[in-house]
Amino acid sequence: MNATFRRVFAASLGLCTAVLAASAPHAGYRVLHRYAPGGDEGWDYLAVDAAARRVYVSHGDEVVVLDADSGTTVGRIGHLDGVHGIALAPALHRGWISNGRSGKVTAFDTRTLKATATLEASGGNPDAILYDPASRRVFTFNGRSANATAFDAASGKPLATIALPGKPEFAVTDGAGRVWVNIEDKSELAELDPKTAKLLATWSLAPCESPTGLALDATHRRLFSVCQNRTMTVLDADDGHRVASVAIGNGPDGAAFDPRRGIVYSANGQDGTLTVVHEDDPDHYRVLATVPTQASARTLALDPRTGHLFLSAAQFAVHTEQGGPHHHPSVLPGSFTVLEVGREP
Template sequence: MKKIIVAVAASLALPSGAALAQTAPYRLLHTIAVGGEGGWDYLNVDPAGERLYLSHGTQVEVVDLKTRKVIGTIPNTPNVHGIEVVPSANRGYITCGRSNTCVVFDLTTLQPIGAPIATGLKPDALLYDAFSKRVFLFSNNGGKSTVLNAATGAVEGTAELGGDIEATATDGKGHIFANVEDKSEVIEFDAKTLAVRQRHKLAPGEEPTGLGYDPKTNRLFSACHNEKLIVTDSKTGKQIAVLPIGAGVDGAVFDPSTNNVVTSNGGAGTFTVIHQDSPTTYTVVANMPTAKGARTIAIDPKSHHIFTCTANLGPTPPATTDVPRPRPSIVPGTFRVLEYGK
């Protein structure tokens, strides 16, 4: 615990991207130009197909990770949030928040398979669970999350999760974990029965978004909007550590090759890198500069490269009742992927 306190104090004393960035364990390897218009949300790496899928406004961009070129576009995905692939079924799934639907596509042709599937309100994150052979489409409005058969796309049920779901993770053994944004909780539910097994408060963390998971230590890493990372024991619900992260976080990953947790902080334009020294001890290693707006993140489990995306940003429109937290305007043609590694 003493080591955590020292690390926290050090990071709080540093401006974003300052002295800690000197020890950053990752460096920018490639910038992949995508272009086009519109905002972005989740990225997804398909290690088997060596592709990167990017949510981008009303379409999904597909990048070949061998050539680092855009090789295709999947249109007609209004307010796309997330993409998940199921290589064994040669299918991909896309959540469309504006139409409350899921688009299913062929991984080879990138063409749609059948009509869009109706979902719960505001489908956002999604997850393929190999244990149950299901795809979970998580609602960020009300918690009624649609559950699909991964091979056929047939609706198999609705998970009543009791809140607005953000990022999720699976242990591959029938347990699904999810951050509940409006309740400031992390929950566990059964992948087959859909019953909620545990609910754990994340205070002092508020409005969790990104979620990393280490199956070896059973640790959940919830990245919260109030610039805190909460470490929770997934078995007991015990809170293990609270660490500082950058502003505007919307993603977190765990890198098992380095035992690092990395959060993507779009407001600060940084990655916060936290090392898991042991299951009970964590150290902030770096607040390394990325780019403003780079708020989501994905990791390639084969190369251990880390991806984020952003664009050049213009003025921020005024807040409204419908959009209380407006994001800056986006300069057309500047959307790009940033790839980091050793």
């Protein structure tokens, strides 16, 4: 997600100190709460354990754990190295964190939030990470080396390296024998067999450009890729044919699908909005609302119990020419925030 993070940094200049009016209702959706867990570093993915009522938030070199109902900080997993993603296996009481800078994966106990092992990815910059219950394997998607590493969830032993057709981004599993991952630099989506650790197919996402966030409707077999040309592309998960394209906001990164409510979400960090898309049926979609959030709120996680979403955001220091064209503005002290978005009661 580094490329997307840089895009959001640049896009936030001039916007970073302004928070859009989040209190105005948009089809009943609004920012319900803002939580300030502290710290001034960057961030990437979030993950929700709905049963345990915990929200895992990547933040610099730690993962902050919030209570999903109150937003209070209940723990921190520290001593990490450039956190990207968090994968959870609640039934096993295990979780895994991808460390992009070190190329390692930190395994931890979800009950104690204590690290239990350090695993070595077989590629550079492990980014997206997921647990696949069908194979009982953990997969990291390694952005710098265009491959994926499969680990045994119980032992942590690396089992296989899967070559991918380009730079992987978000990934999803149906829990029944298939995994999919967006290929950002090729505007493609790759299908994997997690049990055999094989690449099965590669499908075009055109007219999508630079796909990042990915979500899945496992029941209706639909995949939702959000793209940098303000498009959500919907593919059939069985044969890869394009079903629909939906207009979304600018600078999308994270996506989520709520099967209980039939809603697809896109977090758009550049314009600070959340696009809410209703699945009328598996082949037809309509935008219900464009909800103001906050500039830079680009990643999200869904709490399936409440239907609420959690998004990370911050404000940034004003850019100056002295920093040069590749200068990344720093997060303003104390401005890192986790937003909770949902429908008003």
